[in-house]
Amino acid sequence: QSALTQPASVSGSPGxxxxxxxTGTSSDVGxxxxxxxxxxxxxxxxxxxxxxxxxxxxxVSDRFSGSKSGNTASLTISGLQAxxxxxxxxxxxxxxxxxxxxxxxxxxxx
Amino acid sequence: QIQLLQxxxxxxxxxASVKVSCKASGYTFTNYPITWVRQTPGQGLxxxxxxxxxxxxxxxxxxxxxxxxxxxxTSTSTAYMxxxxxxxxxxxxxxxxxxxxxxxxxxxxxxxxxxxxxxAVSS
Numbered sequence: 001q002s003a004l005t006q007p008a009s010v011s012g013s014p015g016x017x018x019x020x021x022x023t024g025t026s027s028d029v030g031x032x033x034x035x036x037x038x039x040x041x042x043x044x045x046x047x048x049x050x051x052x053x054x055x056x057x058x059x060v061s062d063r064f065s066g067s068k069s070g071n072t073a074s075l076t077i078s079g080l081q082a083x084x085x086x087x088x089x090x091x092x093x094x095x096x097x098x099x100x101x102x103x104x105x106x107x108x109x110x
Numbered sequence: 111q112i113q114l115l116q117x118x119x120x121x122x123x124x125x126a127s128v129k130v131s132c133k134a135s136g137y138t139f140t141n142y143p144i145t146w147v148r149q150t151p152g153q154g155l156x157x158x159x160x161x162x163x164x165x166x167x168x169x170x171x172x173x174x175x176x177x178x179x180x181x182x183x184t185s186t187s188t189a190y191m192x193x194x195x196x197x198x199x200x201x202x203x204x205x206x207x208x209x210x211x212x213x214x215x216x217x218x219x220x221x222x223x224x225x226x227x228x229x230a231v232s233s
Contacts, residue, residue, distance in 0.1 A: 034212060045224065051219035089155050090220075093212070096172075097217075098169060101156060
């Protein structure tokens, strides 16, 4: 199972919005609405930010939103803040009953 | 509160095995599967497999099939990940996480994570 494709890096200024894409295939992202997004700061455990394409867990800012079209899912962060600087990973359940991660995207807040 | 507490760092020689534990608290252990994820140095996150804590059924990533075994001890609400025939590229931080499952036991998301366990493989 190949990793989902994410841009290696994205950047934005405080207050701006950015979008991170996550491209898979009809065997993963396109097959189910079980796409989730994780924020990962170095030396900390990953944190669930979005689940089932567009749902936010309790306690996650509404500046984070998710969507999906076909084989591509997206994470949008609006009103960028310095604390948002981190690595972001998407995942998807697959038709093989496994999970595949994206390669990760490093977000830099300028 | 829900917590997953992992065992401490390990240093192993190539060819050896390592067993990492993950003790859950704050919820009913057998109601949620557990998954394992690792991050190798400078690389991204890699899914290793998951275990249904109620039935004991497991699914492993194809890349690790045959070298990894996931088990649980429901009496202590503890999950275990054993990796055998260690190689230098198994050096990584290993995480356990609680799984939120879909209506047909799909692996939907990972909502609570352990703190991570560093495993170093070196001769």
